[in-house]
Amino acid sequence: MRFRLLGPLAVEGHDHPLRLDGRRPRAVLALLLLEAGSLVRVDRIVDAVWGESPPRTVRTQVHGQISVVRRWLRALPDVRVVTHDTGYLLQVDPSDVDVAVFRRLARQGRTLAATGQPVAAAEAYRSALTLHVGPPLGDIDAPFARAAATGLTDERLTVLGDLMRLDLAAGRHHELIPVLSALVERHPLHEPLWCHLLVALHRAGRRSEAVGCYQRARALLREELGVEPGPELSLAYRSLLAAEPAADPGADLTRTLSRLAEVERTLAEIRQQLSRLGLDAPTARSVGPTAPPVVSPRSDDGAAHVEVAA
Incomplete structure (x- = not known):
């Protein structure tokens, strides 16, 4: 790509980046690039670049800045400013x-996701996100730049949220938790990120953290914006409360090991009692707590029974 706005403004020539000097001509070029293919009125340029108190000679200055931009673009014969x-x-x-290009890839990703192609959709989203190399319009000093940068950042977060939704559906909740935790710290008022974090925590069995996640998001939204969580986050929270607490993945194993240890202690006590009575105890090797019980095909009376395997 020759023109980059998703970071510091940069223009690539045929073999090297072009040098762009001057605060106002850079701002004019950035504005024209954001609205490429559309007519940008002189009044719009004045408001966007000079703000509310332009000098009386501002229209002459606009023509001067356009001349500078045209000089920069001479190295790119298929790019021109039309008066x-x-x-x-x-x-x-x-x-x-x-x-x-970012917007085209975002549309492509949404289309692929809607037509049941999540892997291809995720690839399109990731390609779009790689185009962001820093804060959009990060070095443009003009009244329009902040609002434009905020809009571009919101577009990025929307695509990122769409990608997170696909990754959650693919079962990648464990690896997404640290990523989402960092994102909500950087963008605490972006509600979809909180929703994805709540879902990831819930699916990972971290129910109490998921509840805390919702409560924190709700407090921030109420304090900063004066609003309650929206439908998506509220629905995710209600689903969390209605669901059975997720089982600890290691709980079943822990209970099994505990029961096996108890069986081993009982067998040791039986051997000791038989020894005190002067009876021969069956020889059995000690069984580690991880050894599973084995079902013998037949006992003396033809019924299956459980033995502790040596």
Whole structure:
């Protein structure tokens, strides 16, 4: 790609990055790239780059900044700024602009997911996310930049959430827990991330942590935005409360080992009693707690019975 906005503004020439000097021409180029293929009116450029108190000569300055941008783009003959009566239009192949490519991959991922192709959808989402190399428009100093960067970040988080949903469906909840925990710290008001973290914790059997996750998310949303959790997070929480507590994966093994140890202690006591009575005790080797009981095919009366295997 020749034009990058999902990080510091960068323009690639034929064999090296172009040097882009000047705060305002960089801002003008970034604005034209965000609206590539559409007419950007001069009034829009003034508001976006100069803000609420532009100088009286601002229209002349706009023409000057456009001239600078055109000089930068001379190295790219198939990219040009077209002048109209009311503004300017940047003609560029969308596949050369990272924002346009990101949005295309995001749409592709959603289509693949909706048509039952989760693996291909996840690949499209991951390809889209790799285009973000830093805070969007991170080095653009202009009034429009903050709102534009916030919008681009929200788009990234939406795609990331869609990818997390696919990974959860694929059973990757254990490995997603640390990733999601870090994400909600960085984006504490992004509700879908909290929802995915709650689900991941629940599926991993960490019920009390999942409840705490919901309570923390609810407190943040109420304190910062004055709202209650939305339908998706609320439904995930109700499902958590309605579900049976997930069993500890090691609980069954622990109970089995405990029972085997108890059987071994009982057999030792029987051998001691037989020895005190002067009777011969059957010879049996000590059994470790992990040895499973074995069912003998037949006993003396033809019925199956349980023996402790040596």
